Amino acid sequence: MAVILTRTLIMFVVVYAATRFMGKRQLGQLELSELIVALLIADLAAQPLSDIGVPLMNGLIPVLFLLCGEVLISGAALKSKNFRDFLWGKPSVLVEDGKIDLKELKRNRISLDELAEALRKKNIFDLANVKYAVFETDGTINAVEEKIKPKVEKIPQDNQKKNGEKKDNA
Amino acid sequence: MRKEIIALALLLIMVGGAVWNVSYINNMSSELTFMLETADTYEQIEAVINKWFEAEEYTQIALRHSEVDAITSDLYTALEFLDNKEEFAAAKERVIWRLEHIQEMEQVRWGTVF
Numbered sequence: 001m002a003v004i005l006t007r008t009l010i011m012f013v014v015v016y017a018a019t020r021f022m023g024k025r026q027l028g029q030l031e032l033s034e035l036i037v038a039l040l041i042a043d044l045a046a047q048p049l050s051d052i053g054v055p056l057m058n059g060l061i062p063v064l065f066l067l068c069g070e071v072l073i074s075g076a077a078l079k080s081k082n083f084r085d086f087l088w089g090k091p092s093v094l095v096e097d098g099k100i101d102l103k104e105l106k107r108n109r110i111s112l113d114e115l116a117e118a119l120r121k122k123n124i125f126d127l128a129n130v131k132y133a134v135f136e137t138d139g140t141i142n143a144v145e146e147k148i149k150p151k152v153e154k155i156p157q158d159n160q161k162k163n164g165e166k167k168d169n170a
Numbered sequence: 171m172r173k174e175i176i177a178l179a180l181l182l183i184m185v186g187g188a189v190w191n192v193s194y195i196n197n198m199s200s201e202l203t204f205m206l207e208t209a210d211t212y213e214q215i216e217a218v219i220n221k222w223f224e225a226e227e228y229t230q231i232a233l234r235h236s237e238v239d240a241i242t243s244d245l246y247t248a249l250e251f252l253d254n255k256e257e258f259a260a261a262k263e264r265v266i267w268r269l270e271h272i273q274e275m276e277q278v279r280w281g282t283v284f
Binding site for chain 2: 021052053054055056057061064065069071072075
């Protein structure tokens with residue numbers, strides 16, 4: 001039991017330090033490579049905890065390797081747009097000026113229902129009001145509504161004069 | 171940039187460690203295999219066991235405990251069957267096979283990777 005407790009403590013500290021080292025991006029919306037790393041780390045870290053016959057190194061080394069790989073990949077992605085596009089893809093514009101790009105929807109395997117659902121979550125209920133709806137590389141859909149300017153009616157000159165006289169009288 | 175440098179350094183250390191690990195296990199296994207092949211007496215087998223225990227700290231950290239326990243068990247079995255030629259030879263072969271097996275497991279090959 002003491003062995004499992006000690007291993008759990010070590011693994012917790014290492015995974016915590018690793019996640020902290022990778023940065024706050026890991027806690028927010030994950031890109032594809034970050035998601036993979038997060039899933040793998042969780043599984044790899046658990047193995048030596050469930051079986052004390054497995055050396056702790058069998059969990060620590062893969063976690064550290066993934067950590068280093070992720071830091072280097074994200075560092076390279078920061079420096080090179082081409083690499084970033086290759087790694088994580090590009091955002092796709094699904095709706096522009098109220099018009100749905102069916103080709104992009106199909107390419108990203110998103111149904112109209114899913115698009116409508118994502119827009120409703122952004123409090124957008126009328127597709128015609130959507131300026132842009134973008135399918136981001138982290139899998140979320142962001143939308144910008146077209147700002148509708150209120151109609152301002154021009155008051156005819158005669159009425160303006162009449163209104164002015166009435167005010168004077170008052 | 172600092173994080174990337176630290177990450178790269180860690181990676182290089184791990185790769186270096188992996189290479190050293192393969193070399194160490196090869197040397198250790200070869201040495202123990204040689205000692206075992208020429209061992210015929212109680213003292214010689216005991217010397218092999220002591221040599222194996224000298225590397226205990228390393229083996230417990232780097233190797234699966236089941237493998238380590240199996241080799242230890244087979245070494246004592248060889249000691250037990252010292253008087254029985256056939257059983258003794260079989261026990262020695264078993265230990266030698268296990269030592270070669272742990273050596274192979276650390277090498278990057280199609281069979282070990284996949």
